[in-house]
Structures are given as structure tokens and as C-alpha cells.
Amino acid sequence: MGMFHRIKVGDLMIDSIDWEMTPEWTFGTFESWGGRERIRNNNERIYYFYIDNWGDEPKLLLMERGVKHARIIAEIEAPSELVKRCVDDQGESAFYDQTFAIDDDIRTWLIQHVLDSGANNNLVRPISEPPVVEDMGRSLPIWDGRPAAGEDFVELPANPAVLTDEEVAALIGRWNFFDAEANPGGRFVNHLHDAGNRTIVDQRTGLMWQSGGLDIASLRAINKQIVALNQAGFAGFHDWRLPSLAEAMSLLEPVQNDKDLYLDSNFSNQQPFIFVSGQRNPGGYWFVDFKQGRAFWSSGTIPGGFGRLCRSVTT
Template structure:
């Protein structure tokens, strides 16, 4: 008997811990490699521990992860000094906003105090809430009533290739918020309700956005989905495209909304990180992650992601 007797696992999840699993490896396994067309989708789900340092203090969580499935099973009330030491062991400052794999000291403590205990006082299972309609925040003003009366800012709209330093320079040049690269940044928008129940306009950038977006898939399949959406004339238009990294970052808010995304509440929570029309130099693809409030890149030939399309308004 161990801690899993206290937790309600999904039927597809093995009652075991993947000690070598990390947040980055989980992304590659379940959001990238698992979505390649030459690999079948898998029902496999695994459990692993990680340290979340996005709040005022680090927290230790037990994650249940699979393709198209993410669920925090429990919080572990580990000693604060041990979680701080874990962050430092990864060569990071305690102020670093990121998720971290556990270190050997935490693993030893977890085995003794949590995993091998049927009822550990340090294990706090999460309470699953009933599904409810997504809160989209306050109603946006109609077009022309946002209060924005300045000149339109024309962000780059052509696909590009950037290295890490160029992404940092872009973030500071446009004053985009990024938890790592520009935590004092803020790019103001002029968001308006287009009235079609499908899209949102930004009068500052002259862009029209899907309020929701496209589901998780490979970059190749995403390209095909965009072509089909344009063929069908989504919201009456045929020129929808993947946003550039600058356009996607222009939506980044300096603090998370009630849904936990660094994004205006008028946008759906179902696209937490999105493809952008930018390759990384020397290798990889750039993404914009509204869950963690930053840009990041993923290596591999066919990574997986969501997408929120945009178009230039006339």
C-alpha cells in the first residue's frame, strides 16, 4: 500500500512514479513526439513530481500527464528549504519563474515521507471542480469604442527565423511582457468585440483574432487545418494565418487572468501555448506560452501545439 490508495487516478494511468520525467521531457513526449503523423496516438499516462516556482514561494506537485491530458493530482507540502535547494541545484536563482525537475534530495524525502506512505500528512490531493462554462470576462466594447485613438502599430507579419538573442531584443524593443526576458514589460491593446461571436479585433495593431483557436496537432497538420479554414471562409474571410512571434506576444498580459493565463479573459483558455510563424536559429520552432507568460522553443522536426489565427484588417 502506498500514496496511490489516497488518490483517484484515471483508469489509463499506472500507479507508479516516472522519476526520470521532467516538465520539458513531458512536453516533448506528450505534446510533440506523440503528435507526429507517423506515430499513433497513445493512451499512456504517467505520474511525476515537479517544483512550480511561478508563485510567491515554490510548490511541489504530483502531475498526471498524457497526450491531450494534464492533471495535477496533489500538492506535496515539502520543506521550503528543500524546494529552494532544488532550484539552486539547477543553477537558477530563487526568483526564476519556471518549473523544475526534482533533485535527488527531494526524491529521497518523497520516497520516505510520501510515496511509501498510505496516508502521508504531506500529501494534499487536489479537488476536482465540476466543469462549468468558461468565464470570458467583461464584455468588450464594440469597434470604435475602445478609447484607442492613436496610430496603428504595424508589427512584423512575415515568417522569420530568430536566435535567442533576437527574441530577447524583440521582447524589449516592443516592450512585450515576458516572465523571464522582460518582467516589467506591458504592451497595451485596444480590444473590441467584432460582433460575429467568433473573433476579437485589436485597434492598436489592426489585427483580427480568433477568440478561440485550433486544437493541438503537429505543425504540418496545422498548416492543412489553416488552409481548410481559409477555404471555408472562417468569419467571412479567407486570409487567416499563423501569427508572427511579435503579433502573438502583443497579446501577452503582465499578470495572469482568472483562468491562469497571461492573456485577456476574452480569449479562450483552451489554447495555452500556440505556434507562431517563426523558426529558431540554429534549430527548432518558437512558441508563445500564455500559461507561463513567455516565449520558448522546442527542438524536433514535428513539434505539436495549438494555434490562434489572425489576419490584418483593412
């Protein structure tokens, strides 16, 4: 981190600028799960200046960045010759990318004219972006509150299990789950109903699901959040849990939805892959990846995972 400086953007007062952050470094810091040592938590925000040269004229912008979060919050009315000179100094790299780190001259100008005691708010133009509302898909039939029953009801394995690769392949085949690699022709039919309070009931399996879920974290942190949700009684219930691998696989759809997930659109796109209550033999943890449409295994802490909790409505 660099020196502390203050800048006012509309009603927002930012009391620190990261002079070390550049567009080139953002992937390793915010997108690559193995490169987030600079970030303490998912709610942390870092602010940095950069130059955008994608349009007719280069612009000096202020970025607000975090894990799964990127928002341009202001354009700075800097002298055009100063910004253009920085672009010209990029050399051959300008042919491959059009977002650049600022140079020392721009940094000095910002400190003298925009930040702290030299602040000229007329040079800071806030940029407002309309909130993005996720499309939650077609309307589902309303759940009548009755447990699943009938000939079409299936009870999937629900208990935590330690599974080998071969056992997972057999499980996928037994239930004809879709898996883009192991069973691309598979299809498990769901009977989804809207249960309100951001929950969905599958009458085929007797499971109630979160339509959203938990943000990326370690398995230990996810389990702590589950305890807290149950104590608070999320959606009126106190028995939420991680799904088994079979239960999570049952949600996979053989065709990607308009959110590019192998999942019904009534589920949020904010949990692209999720933990399940299954470990791998000889090591690791099982996940279900809705982005790639498959089961996979990895460490329980790196890269971590998201959570989509379920509970039984058959008891």
C-alpha cells in the first residue's frame, strides 16, 4: 500500500488510494483464488487510478475494486496532454491492451490538484451505474407446503461421505446425473416450486434449496455461517446443511442457461461452484461446478468454495 490520501467522489469520502495497484495486477489479486494475499476479506475495497484508452480519447479513471466487484466511480478531468503522454510512453504494450497504470507525472498532478489540501472537486466527475438486477428465470409453481410423495419421488443419498473417483462415477451413472465430462447425455428431472423467502423446493427429491447462497470462503468459514443461519432461522428453519454430492448433482441441467450455468435460472449465478458434504479418498474435497457442469475435487481451503444450502421437507 502507498501513502494515504483523501478524495471526495460525490458523497463518498475515500481516505486511501493504493498507488501500487495496476490493471495488470488486478487478476492475481481479485480473480485468481491463489493470489489474494493482499485481500483480507470479500468486503474489502481498494481504490486506484488508471488510464482507459479504449475510446477516442484516453481517460483518467478511479476504480473501486474488490473480490467479485469492480466499479468505475469517477472520471478525473486531467490535462489531456498529460494523459496522452502516459499512453504514448506505453510503447508496444499499447497494441495488446488499452488499460494502463498511471505514471509519476499523473500521480504528482493528482496529489497537487485533486487530493487532500489541493482538492478541486470540479475535476472529479462521479460515475453512477444503475444496479444490476439478476434475472431469476421463469415463474415457478408455488409450493403448497406438503412433503414430496408419490411414485416419482426419489430419496437421494444425503449423509456426508468419503468417495473415490470411481464411486463418484458410479453415483453419476446410477442416478443419470448430467456431468459434462462423465455423463454428458445424463438428465435428472426436477420438479421445482417457489417456496418463498428466497427458497426453492424440488418435489422430486423433497429438498428445499437456497435460491442464492453463501459467498466464497474456506470450508471452515462456510460451516460457521451455516451455524449462524440456523441460529437465526433462515426462511423460518433451523436445519440447513451442505448438500451431499448426489443432492448437489441433482440440480445440474444438461444445457447452459442464459447466465452460462448448467442450472435452472431460478437459482442465482453468484454461486458458480459449491461445497458439498463429501470428502475425496485419497484426499481433498468434492465440489459441484455449475459453470463447467461437473463434479470435481480440490483442496477445501484453496481455492475455497461457495455454499448453496438445502434441507429436507420430507420429515
